[in-house]
Amino acid sequence: MAWKRALVVDDEKLIVKGIRFSLEQDEMEVDCAYDGEEALEYARNNQYDIILLDVMLPKLTGFEVCQQIREFSTVPIIMLTAKGDDMDKILGLEYGADDYITKPFNILEVKARIKAIMRRMEPKRIMGEIPAAKTVECGEMRLDCEGRRAFISGKEIGLTAKEFEVLELLMLNPDKVYSRENLLQLVWGVDYPGDVRTVDVHIRRLREKIEQNPSEPRYVITKWGVGYYFQNNV
Numbered sequence: 001m002a003w004k005r006a007l008v009v010d011d012e013k014l015i016v017k018g019i020r021f022s023l024e025q026d027e028m029e030v031d032c033a034y035d036g037e038e039a040l041e042y043a044r045n046n047q048y049d050i051i052l053l054d055v056m057l058p059k060l061t062g063f064e065v066c067q068q069i070r071e072f073s074t075v076p077i078i079m080l081t082a083k084g085d086d087m088d089k090i091l092g093l094e095y096g097a098d099d100y101i102t103k104p105f106n107i108l109e110v111k112a113r114i115k116a117i118m119r120r121m122e123p124k125r126i127m128g129e130i131p132a133a134k135t136v137e138c139g140e141m142r143l144d145c146e147g148r149r150a151f152i153s154g155k156e157i158g159l160t161a162k163e164f165e166v167l168e169l170l171m172l173n174p175d176k177v178y179s180r181e182n183l184l185q186l187v188w189g190v191d192y193p194g195d196v197r198t199v200d201v202h203i204r205r206l207r208e209k210i211e212q213n214p215s216e217p218r219y220v221i222t223k224w225g226v227g228y229y230f231q232n233n234v
Helices: 013-025 036-045 062-069 086-094 107-121 161-171 180-188 197-210
Strands: 005-009 029-033 050-054 077-081 099-102 135-138 141-144 149-152 155-157 220-223 227-230
Touching: 005 013, 005 036, 013 029, 013 107, 029 036, 036 050, 036 062, 050 062, 050 107, 062 077, 062 086, 077 086, 077 107, 086 099, 086 197, 099 107, 141 161, 161 180, 161 197, 161 227, 180 197, 180 227, 197 220
Parallel strands: 005 029, 005 050, 050 077, 077 099
Antiparallel strands: 135 141, 141 149, 149 155, 220 227
């Protein structure tokens, strides 16, 4: 994780201090914010490789911060949620978070999640599923695999890191049906502690961005009782 830059956001200063110290031991550069408005200002004015974002913050909630960051950045965001609060986890994913960690947490788990996300953010091919390709096009959609950008009719569509990875996997393997469990393992990793609801949330958000009518999708199709696939003959 050397030379990577992180933003840690939590109103509990001892938690921030502990995370910062641990990440700096791995040669990461760490900025700290203690409320939602400060976090948003940092995110707007700096480039980060990862953001650790608490849900319960003064001024703006973590959900509000996450939602506003997603208007201008695809930086990976890990939400820090109350222990066992499934609704926080689901809402975090709805607002564009890439992962979540429940409190209290072990700092080793935090670092493992960060490393996993950073590995996925590097130029990579997911378990041999994605062939080497710079761009792929289907109908009005174009995917820039190297730049990690998606376009429809020449207009860029703002996708989160995970939304892009789901679309990339499906689009580069058209008409191949992936189960929700398979997508969870391929995109989030075999050690990801979440369940298949994570996939459903991201598919729904993806459709809202790329489909003219999300309830009648043209691109990302549901194979009932099986999973999802990208329809190539659009």
